[in-house]
Amino acid sequence: MVNQLLFLYCAVVIIGTGLVAVRAKNPVYSVLSVMVLFFHMAGLYLLLNAEFLAAIQIIVYAGAILVLYLFVLFLVSLRQEVKIERFIASHGVSTVVSVCLGACLLAIIPSFKLGAKGQYPVERIEQLTHTKAMGLELYSNFILPFEIAGLILLIAVIGGLVLARNEKEVNE
Amino acid sequence: MQILTIILQIAILLVIVLLHVAYATYFERKIIGHMQVRMGPMLVGYHGLLQPIADGIKSFFKEDVIPAQADKPLFLFAPVICLVTMLTSLAVIPFAKGWVLADINIGLLFIFAMSSLASYGVILAGWASNSKYTFLGGLRSMAQVISYEIPLGLSLVGVMMLSGSLNLTTIVTSQGNSFSSMYLFPQIIGFFVFFIAMLAETNRVPFDLPEAETELVSGYITEYSGMRYALFFMAEYIGMMVMASIGTICFLGGWNGPFEIPFFPPFWFILKVYGFIFFFIWIRATLPRYRYDQLMELGWKLLIPLALLNILLTGLFKILVH
Amino acid sequence: MEQLGIAEQLREKFTGSILGIITHRGQVTILVDRKDLFRICQVLKTDHKMTHLNCLCGVDNLKRKGAHLERFEVVYQFYSIDNRTSLRVKAQIPESDPVVDSITSLWTGANWLERETYDLLGIVFNNHPKLERILTAEDWEGYPLRKEYALRGDKEWKGLEELREKAVRLRKYDFYGAQIEQE
């Protein structure tokens, strides 16, 4: 019962802050509402006993990526941003798009099945601790995708460095 | 009933920690004072012992000035974010065996999460004040937090690998009782990286760039006054204590000491934390401040490679032992 | 005397431009025509190693009588660190056309000294990169070091009132530049 209430709370807040993020006139407020959203996402993870995922959600998304967003926001001239008109001019288009998206979401609801399935149901995770379970799975069955993801990130990092350096040389 | 006990525990912990904060400012002023051939506070009470209380009363009753052009809700909220995140991270710190509010599995990660959130307070304070100095202070803080979170996390990976857990109590118990089995010795590189990153994470000298007095007036707290200013101060000191506790738990063997103290198990833990805080203060009295780009260089070019090396060495060590 | 020697050499080089050589208390001053001032300074710097510009200031000669004196003069004091000699150069400037060449291209440090002279005496320097008021406010009226300028005025600086008005006016706007509704 308590769990369900908590889930309800998190879900409502996630939807609410998501709306605020889109509707807020001040981009800083948008980013902040996204932060609150991430918190409640972490809350959802915790309800699923995925505490490692919850912590990473906060550290990486709220702690690092959103800070970067804020960084970028602050660097562009914010006061002018606040003054200009919103970027979607016609409400008609946005209504159509969001209605379509909503319909898609509703359409896939029946395919959800309650309760975790497969090798790691909640009881097993509780026994193993989530961190360990995830580590085991990630470094045994999913080692190849994991390495590929790492490689892609490395390429992105090197690409970023190269781009930054080129720009600097051009400036000089 | 259970909830009541927890609330009582929280209240006791809060009172003790806040008193510690008050007296940490006192000791900082006294220690720096004596290092600088002066006395420090002397007037309120015997040798100024009541000074923190006088300061508290003063800042509580001072006018809370809000700049007319500030973004009011964020301006009011920013110090609260700082303080709340710092206080929350106290919940997972084990002061002695069983002396912990929430013994969760991911204690270490939880503290990282909280400390990275505390930077929001700083950043928002810098932005919402709508002053150029606070804004630059906020920007600096952002960059500093992003770059030093990484070595701070990586430096503790070695400890996680040795103890095989993220739970703080397990980390302490796996270090064993004896002096020589503290992780300080096998993890000396990690400790070095951690110590420097810890200074940067708590915005202390020589990494106090976000509030660099002589460059940015007071950095992100330039526009704050009265109680809100004090909240930032408290957050900074609690941050120091949390970081010192993490250092104690992960490298110095937590509450383990050369002999047992009856009735008061956290004795050794608190002593080690005091030692850390004394180091903080000593460094503040001694070192000049880094420049912004030098700080970045140190973080990215020295600390992160060192931390990675430490992880590599620890991994090799583990493979060899098994 | 070495200073006099330099002065003589200059007189030979710039015939007609050196109006006079004065010695007082062991210091030599040459009076020069303002047309050749820049070139004389250049020669002093390169040929006579007068690399150090001690002093640059303007003088208002309103209350001083003299045959060679115009309304203003600009005084340059040079020193040669290698030869340990110094020389003073004075350029006379008439009131009707208070203009003289700037030596900022020879000494960057002269920039502010010339600005100061302009600020306090109203002498204009040709080719100066940024000839603006420096010690007084941007919209200051008059040139304080001129002799007819009173030591004590009887009114406030006019910028003060403008500032006050501006402060009152801006109080109406908030962080985003929008108007605050009056309570």
Added chain:
Amino acid sequence: MITLTDTQTIDIPVQSGDEDRYHLKLGPQHPATHGVLRVDLDLDGETILTCDPKVGYLHRGFEKLAEHRTYAQNIVLTDRLDYIAAMSNNVGYCEAVERLLAIEVPERAKMLRVMVCEMSRISSHLLWLATHALDIGAMTVFLYCFREREVLLELFAELCGARLTTTYTRLGGVRQDVTRSIMKKLDKFVEDFPACIEEYETLIDTNRIWLKRTIGVGQVSAEKALDLCLTGASLRGSGVDYDIRKHMPYSGYEKFEFDVPTGETGDTYARYRCRMEELRQSNFILRQCIEMMPPGPILGKDAPDLIMPIKPANKLEVDVPAKNALITLIEDRDVFMEGDIYVATEVPKGELGFYFISDGMGRPYRMHIRSPSFIHIGALSTMGQGVMIADLIAIIGTLDVVLGECDR
């Protein structure tokens, strides 16, 4: 509330145009600008694109004021120039006026002047070191320096009754003779001081962060330094051997033995080293002063009275200050002859020059003060280009400026 449709033009500085630039007005109320200096900065991140120092907040019109006061009255004004080393200014001013009016100064007074000059040089350099270190972030040096400076200021107070605004010199000599107690205290100070210098150096000299923050920062070549008209330690740090005490000795400096320390690299560290060496040399000069102090009068025979002729007797126009000030006319003395003079002295900040034009009266017709701080701040816009904010603070510190002297 935010009203998006309102886009009226108002005077709030909204950033526009070049978005990369961030305008920062550093000062005039800022802990690191040593008074009321304002520096208008254009920033790209933390790097300074253009740097435009603004001065004049402390402009009190001394040059104008001096034209309405007698030579003797103007000594008081010189205290307020570089209020950190008022003694040096007093001496510089009196040396200039004495040269202009041909007044002889007795030997003892000269030696006393050298003594107070060097004392104020030490005190000024100590304050410089204190604030410079504080600017870079080392706060302990600050209090150590003040410990020694306090001794000197107490000595000043004992000597002439004031710690900062001393007005110690008089035309033709000095105002007060030293007592035995002062000499004893000074002797003790001179004895102890070298150890104190070493103490400061152990704190910062080999500190890695200090070296990182000072080496290569604000570098000027010898040529560039001359071009910027830098003087004092700022010039000597670039390797130019120019010290007025050696080049144009005044007040009997030729009798003293001392070295002029010069640097090579011309960066903040070289200037720091120069000034630390100067502290030692000043201490050495003080030692010689104590040993060589000759007996005799402290005021010359032909020292003018404090009352000086204001107007030639044949002119009768009276202006406001002469009416208000209690000054009576006395006979003209032949020393007040027409002419001009430029006399420079080496004050802690650099070359302090006084340019006088006399029209034969007891007041200067024109007094121009060549203040080192003014020119050093002028050099800031060149030196501060392309560095970071923290470096700019270090450069302001290393130039050792005092705004009282800059704005006059």
